[in-house]
Amino acid sequence: MTRRPHVLVLVENLSVPLDRRVTQESRALVEAGYRVTVICPRGTTQDTEPEADVDGIRVLRYPLRPATAGALGYPREYALALWHTLRLALRVRREGPVDVVHACNPPDLLFLVALVLRPRGARFVFDHHDLVPELFLSRFDDARRGALYWATRLVERLTFAAADGVISTNESYRDVARRRGGVPADRIEVVRSGPDLDRFVRRDPDPSLHRGKEHLLAYLGVMGPQDGVDYALRAVAALRARGRDDFHCVFMGAGDALADMRALSSELGLDDVVEFPGRVPDEYVQRCLSTATVCLSPDPKNPLNDVSTMNKVVEYMAMGRPIVSFDLVEARVSAADAAVYVPDDDVEGFAGAVADLLDDPARREEMGRLGRARVEHELSWAESRRRLLGFYERLLGGPPGAGRVADR
Template sequence: MAGKALILVENLSVPFDRRVWQESCTLRDAGWEVHVICPKGATIDTESEVVIDGVHIHRYPLKAATGGPLGYLREYSSALLHTYRLARKLGPVDVVHACNPPDLLFLVAGRLKRRGARFVYDQHDLVPELYLSRFGRGQDFLYRAVRWLERRTYRSADVVISTNGSYRDVALSRGGKQPDEVFVVRSAPSVDRFYQVEPDESIKRGKPYLLCYLGVMGPQDGVDYALRALASLRDDLGRDDWHAVFCGAGDTFEAMVALSRELGLADRVEFTGRIPDEDLMRYLSTADVCLAPDPLNPLNDVSTMNKIMEYMAMGRPVVSFDLQEAKVSAGDAAVYAPANDEAEFAKLVARLLDDPEERLRMGEIGRERVSGPLSWERSKAALLSAYEAVLLLLA
């Protein structure tokens, strides 16, 4: 047994959080006793305690934030109290592995460090950039506060896990970490969990083509850009040969449903909410083009979009805006509209719909990238290297 690892997550339940679940299983297979503390899901992952495939999961009830920054303060305060309560019940651990956001879990990690644990900071998001992109309030007092919390988290961490090279650069520069303290563990889907099934033509609602969006629906995720692009596809380009499905949920879900009605898209755009994996495979196997409408903002430009990686794992061609890390991930598996240009985004969708050979070529490129240089097998090795560095500190 390598030791006892405790993974802390606040923004998603586990195993619904694919990255955290893959990390948990990788550590379990390497001989670690793995415990996860996370919130309960609304409709899935609802048990308070469960052991799944040898991973011990401890969940707490959490009401999602509403009403802007103050709502998040209430959410995070509740999450911290529950996380600390459950961590105390578990007793001593060798490694505490905190996944942000928020950059507050160092408070729990600090208490465990005083009992001999080492702290791995798994930086899923750059929270200062997330704040700027989500709320549009500029570099105000709250922005300076989240910068301070990020600095405290970096300072407390023995090892930092970054999701891509851009995040690693921030850990080295803004975080002041040393190169041997930062490990890039890319968010790569397990190709075993993303598999082709027989296309379901009924999903297309009688249209020749299906467009698909998969992911969270928050203010920074660009679902509104996608909907306006689809309105342009219909109105400006005269295309009436498609149906679109948006899979996922989030705090702008209802607003996006309302926007689709305002744009007159209610009869051709379907919102599924969160769906089981088997349904997701059915939608993605049927899709002709997948949408990554994340707009250019301080966060999105340097973040790896899970949706793009998952589209690629399914061999689907992608339309994206021109973002730095989107291009690193997708390469020639995507086409890129100028940042935030909805009309050009629509034109690229139309171009791909008219070119089945290009769609096939792009899909093959994406599948090869996710199975090769961007595979989870490579990320596994990086994760285990990070833990080897931690073990040296424990020795």
């Protein structure tokens, strides 16, 4: 007797459905005929129920307090997350077979849960969301790297060694899996994070978001020490210092640097032109980005950002917005001609690029058109979904319902 293959998805750094990539992957698997259970932390203001059904995805959530400041906060957070994840994974396994453990990092410790379930036949897929060693290099100074950095290199290597297959978010991460992880090329698939254009849609502009100003600048994303929101705020201050008072700014998102960014905004005298609404619903995101004159991607050049695909860049492009970005390898791969690239983390240069776009509506329109077309034809979730399902068919020997998964 055959049954639907059961995929157990593990994610630690965001709740579901707040984590858009994990939700899209899980929804795609359910729509293709897989059974999917997600284990993740509870949110603080949303996704707070311990168990939920999200579009046919069973979601089990555990309580987790994020790491406190400093490198030592992460081992404490990860140890607690690993305990809860293992506890819930064993509960799921007692209820029936698990065919695939699909672990999304960080941290690079979730392979331990897969190893516990492997004797009963579960395969392990490593969904490589972040380069954790580079994350430590980018967040902490030399004095705090030390043994923790090398520990992250070790567990990354163990994760790659344990994986039956690896999903990389871009070609740079694929290269890491091959070069540093020793994973054969035929066991790696690139599945980019891209917007689902049936759900992430352009909306009518909302003039009220301008707060009476001619232009709106928008930022969307996580606010951590490595995300460059401080660079964007200093660039806004530089625009003000040039005598411009024709714009308002919305910084959407949350993270462990949000309080610091609000304090910096006040310190720079920007409270009258900058607002931080925190995490906001998709409808607000779509409305704000559809209204924005220019979108900001201020991630500074560092070992992590240079090779990481920023979801916000592709989402800006999906809304047909021009972008100002620092000159990062993967930013150019994603945005191409939809962005202006500023070298060397230059705040004054960033401010100048924004000012140039504010004064050039024809260029803004052309950049937005090129970005939207690139998403429609190359970077949307439709292409990533095809790659994901093909990867799973190769992993399990065929599509769900092909008679290859038997009761155990």
